[in-house]
Amino acid sequence: MTKYVLLFGTKIDTIYLYERRIIMKSIIKDSRKLLILFMLMGLGSVNQMHAQSFDSKFVNQSIPDRMIPGSKYNIILSFQNSGTDTWTPGVVRLKILPDDENKALWSVSELELTKMIEPGNTATIELTVTAPSAAGVYKLAGRLTASGSYFGEQSKILEISVNSDVSLTEALNSAAFVEQTVPSIMEAGKKYKVMISYTNTGKTTWNQNSYRLIMLDAAGNPLTGNFWNTYSVSLDENISPGSSKVFNFDIIPFAAGTYTLQWRLASGETGLFGDLSNPAVVTVIPVPEIKNEGKSGKQ
16 A cells, blocks of 8 residues: 655655655655745845835826026926835935836936935926927836836826927016815805916016916916906916915806816916916706795784
């Protein structure tokens, strides 16, 4: 009768003495396999821990969407440290992603962090790029690397129009939309707080006497009519290049309906420039009807 012993998944005949060598060889062979398996599992755990330790969340960016060929522009990218390791200079860098043909287009390919960023904090990285010399539409995006390996989210891909025919207003003025807070449901006749934030990514200061925020219609033109209490918001301070402005103001809807609201900056009366704000869909409900049911009681 043959007896079998299961060693590392291998059945071995133990009846005959001369098979002991075969058994030992099998044990050693399977032990090596098991050791290699443990090593690979350990390596996988190390890689997984490394992947989890470095992570990032894209926050926002300030990049001109129109540029003149060969001109220099300041851009800003912000990422939050959503991992468990501190980002340190020399280890974590911002990489400007190449185009589809793996070509660097913006005169700078990467930038080292200038300070440590603890988990939960945000790194705001400013760098100067040079627009390509040939006219066209070019993509620009960035992503962080740790010791040369990408990690976390990449920034929003922006398509930039590079053209020598850019108007003077567009050449001097540029605005990057940052964020907004707009109530999605309003009641006709009531006042509501709105917040719109922009960064000056152009080459000139926004003067409070000539720059303002404009509400737009569906075609992207300055809105007119009797649906809202205001269609523009003036600056109350000068905003220099690289600085941001938070517009806080009240709006009052006058008629029930569904509206898509967007804003854009303007220089003078008609000089719209920069990013459109995100479209905000607002439902305006009518004023509730007050019913008079009369008085009740003893006659």
